Amino acid sequence: SQQGEEDPQALSIQEGENATMNCSYKTSINNLQWYRQNSGRGLVHLILIRSNEREKHSGRLRVTLDTSKKSSSLLITASRAADTASYFCAYENAGNMLTFGGGTRLMVKP
Amino acid sequence: SQTIHQWPATLVQPVGSPLSLECTVEGTSNPNLYWYRQAAGRGLQLLFYSVGIGQISSEVPQNLSASRPQDRQFILSSKKLLLSDSGFYLCAWSFLGRPPGGYTFGSGTRLTVV
Numbered sequence: 352s353q354q355g356e357e358d359p360q361a362l363s364i365q366e367g368e369n370a371t372m373n374c375s376y377k378t379s380i381n382n383l384q385w386y387r388q389n390s391g392r393g394l395v396h397l398i399l400i401r402s403n404e405r406e407k408h409s410g411r412l413r414v415t416l417d418t419s420k421k422s423s424s425l426l427i428t429a430s431r432a433a434d435t436a437s438y439f440c441a442y443e444n445a446g447n448m449l450t451f452g453g454g455t456r457l458m459v460k461p
Numbered sequence: 462s463q464t465i466h467q468w469p470a471t472l473v474q475p476v477g478s479p480l481s482l483e484c485t486v487e488g489t490s491n492p493n494l495y496w497y498r499q500a501a502g503r504g505l506q507l508l509f510y511s512v513g514i515g516q517i518s519s520e521v522p523q524n525l526s527a528s529r530p531q532d533r534q535f536i537l538s539s540k541k542l543l544l545s546d547s548g549f550y551l552c553a554w555s556f557l558g559r560p561p562g563g564y565t566f567g568s569g570t571r572l573t574v575v
Contacts, residue, residue, distance in 0.1 A: 357504075384563050391571065393467075393551055394505075396563030439504060441564075449555075449564060451497075453504040 357440060357452040365460050370427040372455040374440030375420075381443045383416055383423045388437045388454070397438075398425075432461045463488035467552045467567030474574055480525075480539040482570050484552030487533065492554040494535040495564065496527055499549040511535060547574045 358373045374383070382401045386394040400407045400416045400423065407414045413426040427434055435458050441451045464487045474480060486492050493512050497505040507520045509527035517527050524543050528536045535552060552567040 386563070386566075391549075391569070393566035393568045394553075394564075396565065399563055441505075447493075448507070448510070449495075450507070451505040456502075 357438075357455050359455060360453065361456045361458075363458045363460065364430055366430060366432055368430055368459075370430050370434070370457055370459070372425045372438050372440075372457070374423045374425070374442075374452050376423075376440075376442045376450075376452075377421060378442075378444050380418070381445065381447070383414075383440060383442045384449070385412075385414060385423075385425050386439045386441060386451075388439065390436075394439065427457075430457075430459045432459050435459045463554075463565065465552060465554055465565055465567045467570060469570060470568065471571045472573070474542050474572065476544055476574055477541045480537070480542050480546070480572070482537040482550055482552075482572075484535045484537075484567055485533055486535075486554045489533070489554070489556060491532060492556055494529060495553040495555070496535065496537050497551045497553065499551060499569075501548075505551065509537070542574045544574050547572055 356375045384399045385397045388394045398409045411428045416423045437454045437456050439454045441449045467484045495510045496508040511529045550570045553564040555564045
C-alpha cells in the first residue's frame with residue numbers, strides 16, 4: 352500500500368503561474384524523488400534529493416525536503432501548458448525500495 | 462544508453478485467461494527490476510521486484526507471479542485473470558550504486574480484463 356501522501360490531489364492553474372505540490376511520508380528515507388507521468392504513459396524521473404539535502408534545483412523545478420517534518424515540495428515556476436501531467440513523489444527507504452505517493456494531477460491552462 | 466522495452470501497450474483479456482507481460486532492459490547489466498500496477502487515477506503499487514536472475518520478491522499477495530529467466534528480462538504472468546487484475550502495469554529498472562539514481566520506467570501495458 353502507498354505510504355506517501357500528496358497534496359493537492361488536483362491542481363489547475365494558468366500558464367505562467369507557479370505550481371506547488373507537497374508530499375509527506377512516514378519513515379526514514381535515503382532520498383526522495385519526483386516523477387512526472389503524462390496520461391497513459393510511463394513515469395519519467397525528474398529530480399532526486401538526498402536525505403542530507405534541503406533544496407535542489409533543476410531548470411524550472413525546485414524541490415525542498417524537510418526531514419524533521421517528513422515532507423517535501425515540488426515547485427514548478429512559470430508553468431506551461433506542456434507541464435500538464437500527473438506528478439508523483441517517491442521515497443527510497445533504508446531497504447532501497449521506492450514507495451510512491453498517490454500523485455497530483457496538474458492542469459495548466461493556456 | 463539504457464533503454465527499457467515493455468509490451469504489449471494494450472491488452473484486453475477475458476476472465477480466466479492466462480497473462481504474460483514481458484519487459485526487457487538494454488544497455489546495462491544486473492539491474493534491479495520491478496513490476497508496478499497503477500489503478501486509474503491512483504499511485505503505483507509495487508507488485509514484484511528482482512535483484513538477480515531467478516530472484517523474485519513479492520510485495521502483495523495476488524493472482525500474479527513474476528519470473529526473471531535472464532538478467533535483463535522480467536515477466537509478469539497469471540494463470541487465470543480476474544476482473545480485479547485490470548490496470549496499468551509498469552516495468553522499471555534501477556541500478557543500485559552511488560550516486561543514487563531514479564528508476565527508469567517502461568511505457569506501460571494497459572490491461573483490461575472483461
